[in-house]
Amino acid sequence: MPPRNCALCDKARAIVKRPKTGQQICKDCFFHVFETEVHNTITEAQLFKPGDRVAIGASGGKDSTVLAYVMKALNDRYQYGLELFLLSIDEGITGYRDDSLETVKRNQQQYDMPLKILSYDELYGWTMDAIVSQVGKKNNCTFCGVFRRQALDRGAAMLNVDHIVTGHNADDIAETVLMNIMRGDIARLGRCTSICTQGEDTIKRSKPFKYAYEKEIVMYAYFKKLDYFSTECIYSPDAYRGHARVFLKDLEAARPSAIIDIIHSGEAFEIKEEVKATQKIQQTCKRCGYMSSNELCKACSLLEGLERGVPQAAITDRARKKLASEGGASENLRTIPYFQRPGALPPTAIVP
Amino acid sequence: MSSINVKIEFGGGLELLFSNQRSHRVSIPAKVPLSSKPEDAEKSPEDKPADITYLMYWLRDNLLKEREELFIENGSVRPGILVLVNDTDWELEGEGEYAIQEGDEIVFISTLHGG
Ligand SMILES: [Zn+2]
Ligand SMILES: [Zn+2]
Numbered sequence: 189m190p191p192r193n194c195a196l197c198d199k200a201r202a203i204v205k206r207p208k209t210g211q212q213i214c215k216d217c218f219f220h221v222f223e224t225e226v227h228n229t230i231t232e233a234q235l236f237k238p239g240d241r242v243a244i245g246a247s248g249g250k251d252s253t254v255l256a257y258v259m260k261a262l263n264d265r266y267q268y269g270l271e272l273f274l275l276s277i278d279e280g281i282t283g284y285r286d287d288s289l290e291t292v293k294r295n296q297q298q299y300d301m302p303l304k305i306l307s308y309d310e311l312y313g314w315t316m317d318a319i320v321s322q323v324g325k326k327n328n329c330t331f332c333g334v335f336r337r338q339a340l341d342r343g344a345a346m347l348n349v350d351h352i353v354t355g356h357n358a359d360d361i362a363e364t365v366l367m368n369i370m371r372g373d374i375a376r377l378g379r380c381t382s383i384c385t386q387g388e389d390t391i392k393r394s395k396p397f398k399y400a401y402e403k404e405i406v407m408y409a410y411f412k413k414l415d416y417f418s419t420e421c422i423y424s425p426d427a428y429r430g431h432a433r434v435f436l437k438d439l440e441a442a443r444p445s446a447i448i449d450i451i452h453s454g455e456a457f458e459i460k461e462e463v464k465a466t467q468k469i470q471q472t473c474k475r476c477g478y479m480s481s482n483e484l485c486k487a488c489s490l491l492e493g494l495e496r497g498v499p500q501a502a503i504t505d506r507a508r509k510k511l512a513s514e515g516g517a518s519e520n521l522r523t524i525p526y527f528q529r530p531g532a533l534p535p536t537a538i539v540p
Numbered sequence: 541m542s543s544i545n546v547k548i549e550f551g552g553g554l555e556l557l558f559s560n561q562r563s564h565r566v567s568i569p570a571k572v573p574l575s576s577k578p579e580d581a582e583k584s585p586e587d588k589p590a591d592i593t594y595l596m597y598w599l600r601d602n603l604l605k606e607r608e609e610l611f612i613e614n615g616s617v618r619p620g621i622l623v624l625v626n627d628t629d630w631e632l633e634g635e636g637e638y639a640i641q642e643g644d645e646i647v648f649i650s651t652l653h654g655g
Contacts, residue, residue: 407629
């Protein structure tokens with residue numbers, strides 16, 4: 189095939205075909221449109237205001253590495269006036285997270301951003317390695333997901349930031365839309381396409397790569413020679429998500445616009461008020477102060493199960509009954525430090 | 541029979557299927573049977589220049605150490621793996637039908653591993 193000129197500048201040779209539009213463009217135009225689209229996503233959703241302290245959830249993987257690079261570039265170019273931080277969670281997975289954290293540490297140097305690493309061990313007293321040795325490989329993703337979510341918020345609070353940006357890309361969001369449809373989780377379906385989530389008492393979270401295709405993120409990292417880490421978690425990956433991903437990639441191969449079309453479909457769903465109302469009212473965990481829809485937050489329930497040797501307690505009814513029959517939590521049970529949102533008033537009474 | 545030298549790079553976690561080695565230099569035949577799939581090669585005596593589809597099967601048979609299904613699907617590179625020919629998206633170069641030239645650099649990057 190003869191080399192083709194860029195569809196945008198008509199000067200340089202095209203090197204990439206954009207999945208969203210089918211346009212064939214050159215390297216410089218690709219960098220420019222990729223960055224500009226992220227900038228447009230940010231400004232249209234009014235994600236930031238000058239002076240915001242923003243943490244980038246950094247795993248060392250491709251998405252968050254590219255996100256850190258692009259956030260820094262846009263912050264300089266368009267004078268967002270943000271103070272940027274890298275925030276990494278160390279789940280304590282030997283041979284996986286320790287390697288990817290090395291990548292994040294290099295990113296810290298390369299991008300000149302302060303880095304905070306918060307470990308499960310430090311926060312919960314349990315590494316994922318230790319959790320897996322007790323619960324096995326079947327339900328460990330439940331623990332990891334709940335613990336990571338809360339760890340990110342707590343890490344953000346330690347950095348005194350009020351906003352976390354994550355590297356979720358268009359493919360991730362389309363995949364979540366599909367999964368929520370397949371599971372009939374209509375309440376989540378209504379929420380999963382929003383670019384920014386903020387409950388009353390939660391730290392703001394947003395996804396500047398909401399409309400960025402995975403293909404373009406990887407191409408961007410490749411052409412910019414960005415340093416990222418890529419390997420699958422050594423503990424059982426989410427099989428259901430895996431199926432959704434393969435299905436989505438097959439759809440994309442047949443028709444590349446499928447990903448953005450699915451996101452638009454997700455955005456267009458109108459969720460009935462009755463469905464929204466089934467969401468429980470948020471309260472504060474009586475043990476650790478984190479937001480929760482029950483007396484105890486999920487992390488505290490899971491931790492109590494681990495500590496008392498009934499790790500399924502927060503997962504199955506049978507184990508929960510067993511735990512209840514043994515009486516309440518004892519005095520010296522390990523608990524998570526009390527959570528304080530940045531800027532929030534300290535709790536008036538210290539709750540046990 | 542003449543052969544061509546090709547530089548191969550694996551990235552994005554795909555190297556794990558290839559002895560965890562990112563860079564390889566290989567030498568493949570310049571002319572190959574019309575059907576790239578070795579299993580069907582005898583049935584197609586005519587020649588064509590070696591293309592990326594041929595290279596894909598060649599890599600499977602000579603360098604791949606495990607889990608073929610993560611590399612090849614339905615006679616092509618598995619969806620979610622990006623291919624670059626001399627730093628150009630293979631979608632601009634005819635994908636699997638691109639005829640490989642002496643000294644080409646072919647890069648395979650998985651997009652499917654961790655974010
Ligand atoms: Zn151009
Ligand atoms: Zn709690």
